[in-house]
Amino acid sequence: MDGETRTRKAAARKPAARKPAAGKPTAGRTASQRIRTPEAVAPDVPVCTTGERLDVLGSAPFFSRLSPPELEQVNALFGQASYAAGQAIHSAGEPARQLSIVAAGKVRVAHPTAGGQDARLAILGPGEPFGSLPELGDATYRDAAYAHTGCCVLSISAESFHDLLQRYPALAMAALERTAARLRIAQQTLEQISAVPADRRIAATLLALAELAGRAEGGATVIDAELSRKDLAAMTGASVETVSRVLAEFRRDGLIDSGRRWISVRDPVRLSRLAHGTHA
Amino acid sequence: MDGETRTRKAAARKPAARKPAAGKPTAGRTASQRIRTPEAVAPDVPVCTTGERLDVLGSAPFFSRLSPPELEQVNALFGQASYAAGQAIHSAGEPARQLSIVAAGKVRVAHPTAGGQDARLAILGPGEPFGSLPELGDATYRDAAYAHTGCCVLSISAESFHDLLQRYPALAMAALERTAARLRIAQQTLEQISAVPADRRIAATLLALAELAGRAEGGATVIDAELSRKDLAAMTGASVETVSRVLAEFRRDGLIDSGRRWISVRDPVRLSRLAHGTHA
DNA sequence: CGCACTTTTGATTGCTCTCAAGGGTAGTGG
DNA sequence: CCACTACCCTTGAGAGCAATCAAAAGTGCG
Numbered sequence: 001m002d003g004e005t006r007t008r009k010a011a012a013r014k015p016a017a018r019k020p021a022a023g024k025p026t027a028g029r030t031a032s033q034r035i036r037t038p039e040a041v042a043p044d045v046p047v048c049t050t051g052e053r054l055d056v057l058g059s060a061p062f063f064s065r066l067s068p069p070e071l072e073q074v075n076a077l078f079g080q081a082s083y084a085a086g087q088a089i090h091s092a093g094e095p096a097r098q099l100s101i102v103a104a105g106k107v108r109v110a111h112p113t114a115g116g117q118d119a120r121l122a123i124l125g126p127g128e129p130f131g132s133l134p135e136l137g138d139a140t141y142r143d144a145a146y147a148h149t150g151c152c153v154l155s156i157s158a159e160s161f162h163d164l165l166q167r168y169p170a171l172a173m174a175a176l177e178r179t180a181a182r183l184r185i186a187q188q189t190l191e192q193i194s195a196v197p198a199d200r201r202i203a204a205t206l207l208a209l210a211e212l213a214g215r216a217e218g219g220a221t222v223i224d225a226e227l228s229r230k231d232l233a234a235m236t237g238a239s240v241e242t243v244s245r246v247l248a249e250f251r252r253d254g255l256i257d258s259g260r261r262w263i264s265v266r267d268p269v270r271l272s273r274l275a276h277g278t279h280a
Numbered sequence: 281m282d283g284e285t286r287t288r289k290a291a292a293r294k295p296a297a298r299k300p301a302a303g304k305p306t307a308g309r310t311a312s313q314r315i316r317t318p319e320a321v322a323p324d325v326p327v328c329t330t331g332e333r334l335d336v337l338g339s340a341p342f343f344s345r346l347s348p349p350e351l352e353q354v355n356a357l358f359g360q361a362s363y364a365a366g367q368a369i370h371s372a373g374e375p376a377r378q379l380s381i382v383a384a385g386k387v388r389v390a391h392p393t394a395g396g397q398d399a400r401l402a403i404l405g406p407g408e409p410f411g412s413l414p415e416l417g418d419a420t421y422r423d424a425a426y427a428h429t430g431c432c433v434l435s436i437s438a439e440s441f442h443d444l445l446q447r448y449p450a451l452a453m454a455a456l457e458r459t460a461a462r463l464r465i466a467q468q469t470l471e472q473i474s475a476v477p478a479d480r481r482i483a484a485t486l487l488a489l490a491e492l493a494g495r496a497e498g499g500a501t502v503i504d505a506e507l508s509r510k511d512l513a514a515m516t517g518a519s520v521e522t523v524s525r526v527l528a529e530f531r532r533d534g535l536i537d538s539g540r541r542w543i544s545v546r547d548p549v550r551l552s553r554l555a556h557g558t559h560a
Numbered sequence: 561c562g563c564a565c566t567t568t569t570g571a572t573t574g575c576t577c578t579c580a581a582g583g584g585t586a587g588t589g590g
Numbered sequence: 591c592c593a594c595t596a597c598c599c600t601t602g603a604g605a606g607c608a609a610t611c612a613a614a615a616g617t618g619c620g
Binding site for chain 3: 228229230240241244245247248259260261
């Protein structure tokens with residue numbers, strides 16, 4: 001059975017191994033070693049026009065209810081910064097000075113643990129906020145944020161955001177609802193983790209990622225975020241080895257296809273059944 | 281070793297077995313079978329005076345910043361109900377009509393799971409809100425609430441509370457901060473559950489309970505909430521048997537003392553070291 | 561080519577759940 | 591008052607999942 005597996009993998013993975021990366025060959029982790037300042041980079045680092053900024057802010061969960069003129073006022077309070085893939089945006093423990101919103105690219109948010117490994121990792125796309133929101137009462141960032149791909153980030157100081165909340169009650173309500181929604185999700189996840197086995201958690205995470213960062217590619221959905229097994233392990237609370245084993249099993253069953261730093265979902269329906277435990 | 285343990289337990293637990301319950305002999309679970317209507321009960325079910333109501337509301341996290349006249353206005357919007365120990369306040373899945381605040385006694389909040397057992401159990405004391413807050417966008421209660429002891433509960437309709445939020449920005453900010461704080465706690469718990477072994481989780485829970493519902497008793501702190509092993513198991517995400525084994529171990533090490541439906545913390549310092557993993 | 565990193569696979573170990581059985585305790589009803 | 595019953599607590603044995611340790615193969619880069 002081992003030999004058969006190996007030949008299947010060799011046949012299935014070798015030819016496809018380049019395709020997912022072909023769409024956008026990002027610089028990878030080592031970019032930060034070659035490129036120091038954001039300004040020095042042209043190709044990989046997106047920069048936002050004013051129109052794009054307004055689009056992004058309007059699609060962010062907080063500001064969706066504001067009128068266009070209000071949105072312009074809000075926009076004026078936001079600063080902008082671009083980062084190359086791998087660059088740190090902020091570290092855990094730093095004074096939490098600002099709330100940020102992803103404008104373009106992808107941001108990786110991780111929580112450092114005592115063990116040295118990062119836990120509770122999340123990948124954020126355009127329109128999604130990160131930074132000091134859950135820490136509104138807190139003085140320091142709880143999580144670290146890195147540019148997962150080249151990205152552009154809009155930021156507002158904690159004070160300005162605080163002022164905005166008091167000026168626009170609708171904004172405060174939106175923030176409250178969003179935080180409540182995150183709380184719900186956290187509590188659901190909490191249920192999951194304590195009872196759901198690793199393969200289900202991984203299946204659920206893959207589906208969520210396909211939703212967030214999926215790109216149609218033939219009959220499958222390629223997850224367009226260069227995720228290593230280690231990243232996936234941190235996201236699901238499993239070890240690297242377990243992730244590798246589970247992915248190998250999913251591959252054998254035809255649920256997914258995967259290789260070095262890429263995964264594509266072949267059968268979302270069965271994967272979803274597995275994730276929810278309704279597959280008998 | 282087994283024989284020694286048994287004699288130790290017999291010596292240590294028998295004499296103390298009555299003391300924790302002596303302070304307030306609650307009617308227990310079967311009270312709801314004897315007593316149907318709250319009005320029919322005098323001794324076990326607390327009723328609030330107006331002065332007590334204002335105190336409770338003022339100490340609740342939302343209203344602490346309101347002025348006394350504002351507090352009176354808010355107070356007028358709250359209804360009041362008393363429950364005997366064991367009575368249901370609301371069930372999960374019901375339409376979420378109101379936000380409630382514990383005025384006196386203790387309320388048990390539980391989340392029913394598919395397995396039939398309750399998970400993520402919490403015990404709330406006076407001033408603590410429960411009900412539809414995390415479900416502000418939701419139509420139904422996510423959790424079930426029971427009277428854990430005889431208790432008095434203040435309630436406000438979801439609509440009235442919504443109106444209050446928009447009328448008093450400070451209230452909205454307070455609600456936001458509280459929800460953010462709960463989110464932080466949920467995320468911390470999330471970290472715990474995925475990596476921390478059962479004995480540490482149980483130790484941490486015991487310390488939290490001692491903080492919330494502790495009563496000094498000689499050199500130790502008796503946890504003044506009639507918790508069964510099953511309750512503790514639901515709170516920590518462990519099985520009843522594991523809780524029993526861990527408590528037996530704690531007992532052997534002199535960290536706690538425990539018996540039928542009561543636990544007292546003997547050595548909070550060592551327990552805390554154990555909970556945080558800094559005991560090498 | 562050599563180095564660093566990622567991925568895979570096997571073997572072992574430990575923790576916790578489940579199943580099973582027994583003893584203790586409090587309320588019930590005769 | 592006493593047996594009865596239901597529930598709570600404890601303990602043991604066994605099984606399973608996943609972490610850890612260990613080793614090897616594949617991949618990209620200088």
